[in-house]
Amino acid sequence: MKADESFFEKVYDMVRKIPYGRVSSYGEIAEAIGMKGSSRMVGWAMNASHSQTIPVPAHRVVNRNGMLTGKHHFASPTLMQELLQSEGIEVNDDKVVNFKELFFSFKAAQ
DNA sequence: GGTGTGACCAGCT
DNA sequence: AAGCTGGCCACAC
Numbered sequence: 001m002k003a004d005e006s007f008f009e010k011v012y013d014m015v016r017k018i019p020y021g022r023v024s025s026y027g028e029i030a031e032a033i034g035m036k037g038s039s040r041m042v043g044w045a046m047n048a049s050h051s052q053t054i055p056v057p058a059h060r061v062v063n064r065n066g067m068l069t070g071k072h073h074f075a076s077p078t079l080m081q082e083l084l085q086s087e088g089i090e091v092n093d094d095k096v097v098n099f100k101e102l103f104f105s106f107k108a109a110q
Numbered sequence: 111g112g113t114g115t116g117a118c119c120a121g122c123t
Numbered sequence: 124a125a126g127c128t129g130g131c132c133a134c135a136c
Binding site for chain 3: 007008035036037040041044045
């Protein structure tokens with residue numbers, strides 16, 4: 001973790017640490033970068049993720065309920081779901097199936 | 111440097 | 124049960 005990195009890069013770095021086939025929440029990431037309660041900032045940062053040279057697996061980030069709230073911000077509304085399914089994550093009705101089991105906690109990882 | 115905005119969250123009505 | 128409100132804080136204008 002580098003302190004010099006801006007808020008965006010911190011978020012991106014955290015999101016990239018989410019393992020293949022796993023998902024996490026905005027609030028979890030916000031807390032991981034020391035901005036607990038500012039989960040909106042995380043989602044807002046993802047809005048600029050497309051500008052990054054290094055790909056950011058934003059599709060692995062969902063809201064607290066496991067719902068794909070940000071899917072509409074992808075190139076295609078169905079792209080997020082397809083990406084998740086391609087990683088073995090089941091998605092039903094815009095929600096991650098077994099979200100509780102697939103949830104990745106940064107605190108537990110440390 | 112004030113104001114608006116945002117892919118959320120929790121609490122209240 | 125479902126909708127609304129406030130709060131959280133970084134960033135662009």
